[in-house]
Amino acid sequence: xxxxxxxxxxxxxxxxxxxxxxxxxxxxxxxxxxxxxxxxxxxxxxxxxxxxxxxxxxxxxxxxxxxxxxxxxxxxxxxxxxxxxxxxxxxxxxxxxxxxxxxxxxxxxxxxxxxxxxxxxxxxxxxxxxxxxxxxxxxxxxxxxxxxxxxxxxxxxxxxxxx
Amino acid sequence: xxxxxxxxxxxxxxxxxxxxxxxxxxxxxxxxxxxxxxxxxxxxxxxxxxxxxxxxxxxxxxxxxxxxxxxxxxxxxxxxxxxxxxxxxxxxxxxxxxxxxxxxxxxxxxxxxxxxxxxxxxxxxxxxxxxxxxxxxxxxxxxxxxxxxxxxxxxxxxxxxxxxxxxxxxxxxxxxxxxxxxxxxxxxxxxxxxxxxxxxxxxxxxxxxxxxxxxxxxxxxxxxxxxxxxxxxxxxxxxxxxxxxxxxxxxxxxxxxxxxxxxxx
Ligand SMILES: Cc1cc2nc3c(=O)[nH]c(=O)nc-3n(C[C@H](O)[C@H](O)[C@H](O)COP(=O)(O)OP(=O)(O)OC[C@H]3O[C@@H](n4cnc5c(N)ncnc54)[C@H](O)[C@@H]3O)c2cc1C
Ligand code: FES
Ligand code: FES
Numbered sequence: 001x002x003x004x005x006x007x008x009x010x011x012x013x014x015x016x017x018x019x020x021x022x023x024x025x026x027x028x029x030x031x032x033x034x035x036x037x038x039x040x041x042x043x044x045x046x047x048x049x050x051x052x053x054x055x056x057x058x059x060x061x062x063x064x065x066x067x068x069x070x071x072x073x074x075x076x077x078x079x080x081x082x083x084x085x086x087x088x089x090x091x092x093x094x095x096x097x098x099x100x101x102x103x104x105x106x107x108x109x110x111x112x113x114x115x116x117x118x119x120x121x122x123x124x125x126x127x128x129x130x131x132x133x134x135x136x137x138x139x140x141x142x143x144x145x146x147x148x149x150x151x152x153x154x155x156x157x158x159x160x161x162x163x
Numbered sequence: 164x165x166x167x168x169x170x171x172x173x174x175x176x177x178x179x180x181x182x183x184x185x186x187x188x189x190x191x192x193x194x195x196x197x198x199x200x201x202x203x204x205x206x207x208x209x210x211x212x213x214x215x216x217x218x219x220x221x222x223x224x225x226x227x228x229x230x231x232x233x234x235x236x237x238x239x240x241x242x243x244x245x246x247x248x249x250x251x252x253x254x255x256x257x258x259x260x261x262x263x264x265x266x267x268x269x270x271x272x273x274x275x276x277x278x279x280x281x282x283x284x285x286x287x288x289x290x291x292x293x294x295x296x297x298x299x300x301x302x303x304x305x306x307x308x309x310x311x312x313x314x315x316x317x318x319x320x321x322x323x324x325x326x327x328x329x330x331x332x333x334x335x336x337x338x339x340x341x342x343x344x345x346x347x348x349x350x351x352x353x354x355x356x357x358x359x360x361x362x363x364x365x366x367x368x369x370x371x372x373x374x375x376x377x378x379x380x381x382x383x384x385x386x387x388x389x390x391x392x393x394x395x396x397x398x399x400x401x402x403x404x405x406x407x408x409x410x411x412x413x414x415x416x417x418x419x420x421x422x423x424x425x426x427x428x
Contacts, residue, residue: 002169019169019211020201043199046265055239055268061198062269065169066191066213112264131345132263 004068008033009077017064024048026064027074035075035104039134046133049105049112050074056112058132075104078111087111087150096146098137109133110147119155121148165207171216175324178212179299183320185210190322192235192274195266220273220324223247228330234273234323239264241272250330253352253427254292257284257336262345273323279371281312281402282346284338286372290363291352294328312371331356333386335427337419338366341406348406349415353423359383362420367412369402378420388421 005014008031015030027033027050038060039047048060051073078085084092087110097103113129114121126147127140135143169191172178182188187209191197200206214220220235225246232241241247242259261267261275261284275285276296289296289305296303299322308316317323331354338350347366354361362378365371381390396416401409 018166020164020167022164022198022202041202043195043266046263049265056265057268058265061194061202063169063194063198063211066194066215109264116264129264132265 002065002068004064006064006067006069007071009073019063019065021064022060023050023052023062023064023067023072024059026067027059027072030064033074033076037101037104039101039105044132044134045102046105046109047102049108049133051108051112054115056109073108075108078107085111086153087114087147090146090150090153091143094142094146094149096138096143102133102135102137106130106133106135106143110150113147114151114154117151119151121151123148164201165204167201167208168210169213170210171213173216173218175217175219175299175322178214178217179320179322181210181212182322188212190214190277192271192277193237193266193269194274195262195270196274196278196280214271214273214322225250225330229327230330231325231327232272233325234276235271236273238262238267238270238272238275242267251292251334253334253336253354253423254288256426257288257338257350257352260284260338260340260345272326276308276326277315277317277323279309279313279315280346281368281371282341282344282348282366284336284347284350284365287347287350287352287363287365288336289326289328290372290374291354291361292328292331292334293354293356293358293361294326296323297325297327298323309372314371329356333427335423335425337422337426339415339419341366349412349419351416351419351423353378353382353420353427355382355386355427360386364416364419367401367416369400369409373400375416375420378416382424386424388424391417391420391424 037047039045043061050059053070170181189208191211192214214235220233223244224231238258238261248255296308334354336352338347341348349367350365360379360383362375377394396413398409398413401412
């Protein structure tokens, strides 16, 4: 058993768990944040993507004890004061989801992708970067549209702020 | 997953000591192979020694043409290093094609080289660049290091601390990814330096990563994609599985070698 302390969505949270507990189960079962999903057993689907110390990771393939002391952001932590995050709004507007199972991972992946590329995203890059996220419903087109649109929105906004 | 005990090392010495204090202990780097294997109950280490917090094993240094990549450096860090890109862009390109962004944020060069998966990308770069595998106790040349599928010269408990190499004049990597797993169905890394040309192939061989001496000789005589055409690649040493026949892989070696030479310029 271990006591794991993390900063999750800006709040310090602790809980006891087995050393073998996966981060995704810690987040869902111990912290009660069930927005992060488990879609596969093989590190392939990306439904479990969260940010650890600012980087997208598959929380089904990391032990909670490995993450101890780090800062984690989940899908519950990206909207601010009731306002959807621009990526969430874009998924809504462009119908980037159907059943919604893959969506938390898709959104967290898109936020990381947009942050990393500093506005320089095109369709080919988005498709390459979605390699680790599987969606059984949409056929990806509307997800790609949503990511590109959110990129424009966020890039435009940061340009404005800089001016 | 079976039960296990987690330990976090903060130095090379501490990691080696923790590892040797338990018979069934294993090093844990990015976990992108090991945790996945433990989830399937195909591995059951009693203890895990986490390397991600050993500062001396992280980061990239480039001095002149001498490159050192710490074993716990992630694929994402290698892919995005501007210092490395300036002297050997081929290895950045290779790292950027491993798995997906999330795997690249965790997976490390040391874990990949220690694991020596026959379809992993890095072994081809390490072998073609004539790199040195630096461990807690010695330095191993790439030619001595790789000993077949999942087999290496590492002794029980030996810890890789860094990969070092002299940046070549030119290098290129081309990979035909398995459409499902994205590992290399065939990947070819070519490197040209003052001491000659080296060509290493991953994903295709029935005994893991290997060099193709005939391609090396042809490219030494004439560094061009055309000179690859004249070489016959022996299909008898190629892997056979549901994804591709030995003949198909032998042909892919040539196609990928051409693309790698073109990429190297
Ligand atoms: C979905 C997915 C796709 C992938 N696609 C690719 C791909 O396209 N190409 C590719 O090459 N790889 C691919 N991988 C594998 C990935 O690159 C792994 O990160 C890598 O093989 C192992 O590195 P790691 O740091 O995660 O090692 P770990 O999983 O932590 O360890 C692997 C093994 O090496 C040992 N080890 C780790 N570090 C050291 C060290 N410093 N010294 C000695 N022993 C050590 C461990 O004990 C363990 O036995 C993929 C993985 C996943 C999950
Ligand atoms: S649940 Fe993590 S990748 Fe599928
Ligand atoms: S919306 Fe159903 S899996 Fe993507």
